[in-house]
Amino acid sequence: MAPAWLLSLAIIFLSPLISQAADTINPGEFLRDVDRLISPGSIFELGFFSPGQSSHRYVGIWYHDFSTDTVLWVANRREPVLDHGGAFGIAADGNLVVLDAANRTLWSSGGATLPFNNSVVQLTDSGNLVLNNSGGVRWQSFDHPSDTYMPGMKVGLDLITRENQNMTSWTSENDPAPGNFSLSMDPRGSTQIFMWDGDRPRWRSGLWNSQIFIGIKNMVPQYIYGFKLNNFVQEHRMYFYYDQFNSSHRYVLSWDGLVKHMIWRNDTSEWLLYWSQPTTPCDIYNKCGKNAGCTDEASPICSCLAGFQPASGDEWDAGNWSSGCVRKTALGCSAAGSGGDGFTRLRSIKLPDTSDWFPDLLDTSSCPDKCLRNCSCTAYAYVTGIGCLIWGVDLLDIQMFSGDGGEDLFLRLAGSELSESPPPTRSSSHNHIILTNFILSVAATSKTRTQTIIIAVIVVLVVSIFSGSLFFLWKRRRRIQERVSTYSSFGGAASVSDSIRIDEERNEEELSELQLWSFDSVLFATKGFSDSELIGEGGFGPVYKGTSFDGQELAVKRLSRSSGQGIEEFKNEVKLISKLQHRNLVRLLGCCIHKQEKILIYEYMPNKSLDAFLFDSTKRTLLDWNTRYTIIEGIARGLVYLHRDSRLRIIHRDLKASNILLDKEMNPKISDFGMARIFGNDDETSTKRVVGTFGYMAPEYAMQGYFSTKSDVYSFGVLVLEILSGKRNNSYRHPEWGLNLITLAWKLWNEGRAMEFIDPVIKESANSTSLKSSVTKCLNLALLCLQDHPNDRPSMAAVVVMLESETVVPTPPRPPTFATDRSFSETEESSTVELKAISSASVSITMLTGR
CATH class of the missing domain: 2.90.10.30 (Agglutinin, subunit A)
Structure with missing residues (x-):
């Protein structure tokens, strides 16, 4: 043994x-x-x-x-x-x-x-x-995955949870611990692949056109060896993969920040480096800053795009291109062909990052029309296999390719920038003298007396017309000054120099591009804040219709002293909106601070706010199903921009029907950023001062002060229910069942009776078969946005994907438990609340005040 x-x-x-x-x-x-x-x-x-x-x-x-x-x-x-x-x-x-x-x-x-x-x-x-x-x-x-992408591996993005599977580099050749570099799908949901250095983008592939990544120079279909983008409809995931038979191919993210395509050579028994990125300075993400292009063969490598100039000349000349370029001439935002904006063609371009995609625009003529109709549009491109791409923000990460690589980018410019002759740089009087002397010199050299007389007559006519124009402009300016003087008496106005400029008070450069208005100009625009110009009463004060000196229609928001919005909220709103440019956000044109006056000047929205239509028995008939669906999509796109795509990542915190304005074509624009907050990389933050509107606030925000982008998602869900039903969430109660709007929506959706929830006006304006499908999807989506726990709600990017897809079916929501059962009068106005947490050494008291 x-x-x-x-x-x-x-x-x-x-x-x-x-x-x-x-x-x-x-x-x-x-x-x-x-x-x-x-x-x-x-x-x-x-x-x-x-x-x-x-x-x-x-x-x-x-x-x-x-x-x-x-x-x-x-x-x-x-x-x-x-x-x-x-x-x-x-x-x-x-x-x-x-x-x-x-x-x-x-x-x-x-x-x-x-x-x-x-x-x-x-x-x-x-x-x-x-x-x-x-x-x-x-x-x-x-x-x-670790650092290697292998055949059959499906590494991608969950479109519901936004969870991304990253390839992560080694720390060094001798240490496989996760390093600084990672490779993943674009977290915003586009078909691009990004390399990250920490949390900063280092390189991007450009969009996928079903055959190649259009941002990779000289990439050809034979190169990709079976690469495919999956059909993510059923799995709610988007990922790339390549076929099993390519076992001799691998992609590795090296410890020094290069993604390499390696091919095994049997004849030499070694790996062949077939391709790698980034390998040149211009491959680095946004090397030259905004609105600039990078060319490896040029010296210097960075240059501003046509119609742009360096934002900081000294920095640019010193080789610091981080601040990028700004426009020389503002866009005129008028139709092409009549002296308005137009396009210049840039060839062989790595198209900029952060575009809006319009796959339904299937011809090249629709894309420029779409851009010109939108004042925020800065450029467009039409790419085979993708469709129409439109940029409404600064143009980032542009690379100029030599040879046949890249795509054509059509850059929008003001009409004067498109003219063959340069714009005048001298005074009008000097140009007049030059013109007169030129004509007279021609006359002096004419061979016949008749020609001289004709030219002399032309000279007299030109001088007369020019002199008359100067006199007209002088008289018009005189009348304007007289009107300003008259209106100044209404508010004890001071001169322009007496108005406090917000950039001087803040001593910051953030608002340097914002137009600063004198109080006299505001008085002129609103006829001294005349009652005849009053168009609304916002949460922080009255809103007036105004007309500027050049005839532009304005919306002037005059903050009342008792509104609760102090100088900090005012500065916050100005700071935020001045940096935001998107078709679904209201555009801030200027601001003014004069003594106790705080005034914001916006673009004028002729159709006012969404609630003026939605909750009005007569006007709601103008909101057919297509219009309501377009409004839902537009709000969602605006929120995606705020949460993800803007230079500042922003939580709105007061999203509601009265803060959605409608332009003349009934397109929605999110407004009122007085309570918005900038947030960084943290998923969630908290506040001791909770502000918002009853019926729209997420439960974790209203009860605990925690807010995140998912707080806005909750408010969006409430908005969708209101748009579907035509009823106010904070004042509706079912006459028979006693349910509020959210619990009623859940009951009818859960019982397969979604069509009973919608506004009867909708049923009369759409095909019943297609209507039921889209209404059910929207109701399902709204309930997902209204989930009690923030992590159970989709991101706004996922919402947009579901709204724009005809086949994506959202996952079933859980029943709401935090929906209030309080009863309100049907005619009661929306109440906006402010929760202030007052703490002492031993007690914390929450005070509730309405505004």
Whole structure:
């Protein structure tokens, strides 16, 4: 009989897998440092290894039959085994683990506790390590990539949760711990791939046109070797993958920040570097700043686009291009062909980042028309396989390609910038003298007396017309000054110099591009704040219709002293809106501070606010289903811009029907940013001063003061219910069931009776078959936005994807539990509240005040 110590030693050595060629690990089996898993076709191998010159041990996967030192995936990247005493196998909770010699867990596949006896792990011939339990895949390494992208791997973006699967570089050649660089899908949901240096973009691929990434120079379909973008409708995911037969191809994100396409050469038994990015200065994201292009062959490499000039000449000349370029001449925003805006063509361009996509515009003529009709549009492009792309923001990350690479970008310019002759740079009187002398000199050299007389007559006519124009302009200016003097008496107006300019008071450069109005100019525009010009009463004061000196219609918001919006809220609103440019955000034209007066000047919206139509028994008939759906989409797009795409990431905090303005074509524009907040990388923040409107505030915000972008998502859900039903959320109660609007929506949706929820006006304006489908989708989507917990709500980017897709079906929502059952009068106006938390050493009291 064998001694006890020998039996124990035998157990220790027999506990690893008996077969060195096994491809699976079963419960009770552990892989020791010298053992290996080999895939069924002997293509891939798993085991312990030490990278480079390191002595630390890691569990990884590499090729078995070639390039055996090329590690493709690492389990315990952050916690190496310090000696050769490690083990890899299935733990008692059914998950995969890496253990050190003291049986401490250094890494685990995580997840829920699984039945131990039902777990089995297999290394497949695709290089995927799969943990199966009870017949289903519970975990797989392809869902948790390291630095290598392999055939069959589907790495992408969850369109509902916005969770992104990243490839992450090693820290160094000798350390597989996650480094500074990562590669992932565009978190905004576009078909671009981004490389990140920390949280800053380092490189982007450009959009996918079904064959290539259009931002990669000289990329051809043969190059991509089966690359595909998946049909994400059913899975709510978007990811790229390439076919299994390309096993000799791999993409690796190197520790020094390069994404490389490598191809194995059997003839030389080494990897061929086929392509890598970024390799030149111009490949770096937004190297030259906004509205500028980068050309590797040029010196200097950066240049402003046509119609633009450096924002800071001194910095630009010194080789600091970070501030980019600004327009020389403001857009006229009028129709092309009549002296208005037009386009200049830029060829072979890596198209800018952050565009709006219009796949329904399938011809090249519709795209420029779409751009010209939108005053915020700065450029457009039409790309085969993608469609119409329009930019409504600063143009970022532009690269000028040589040869046949890139696409054509049509840059919008003012009419004067498109003229062949340069704009005049001297005074009108000087030009008049030049013109007169020129004509007279021509007359003096004429060969006949008749020609001289004709030219002399022309001179007299030109001089007369010019003199008459000067006299007319002088008289008009005189009348304007007289009117300003008259209106000044209404408010004790001072001269222009007496008006306090907001940039001087703040001593900041943030608002330097904003037009600053004198109080006299505001008085002139509003006829001294005449009652005949009053068009509305906002939460912070009256709004007047105004007309500027040049005849432009304005909306003038005069903040009342008792409004509750102090100088900080005012500055906040000015600061935010002055930096925002989007078709679905109201445009701020200027501001004025004079003594106790705080005034904002906006573009005029002839149709006023959404609530004026939605809750009016007569006007609501003008809101057919197509119009309401367009309004829902526009609001969603505006919020995506605020939350994700703007230079400042912004939470609105007071989204409601009265803050949605409608232009003459009934397009929505989000307004009133007095309570908006800028947020950084934190997903959530808190405040002791909760402001908002009853019926629109998310429960976590109203009750605890926590707010995030998901707070706006909740308010958007309320808005959608109101748009669908034509009823106010904070004042509706079902006459029979006693339910408020949210609980009524849930009941009817859950019972498959969505059509009973909608405004009867809608039923009369749309085809019943298509209407039911789209209404049901919108009701489902609204209820998802109204989920009690913020993490259960979709992002606004996911909302836009669902709204624009004809086939995406949102996931079922949970029933709401925080929807209030308070009863209000049907005629009661919306109440806006402000919650102020007042704390002392031992007590915290919340005070509720209305405004």
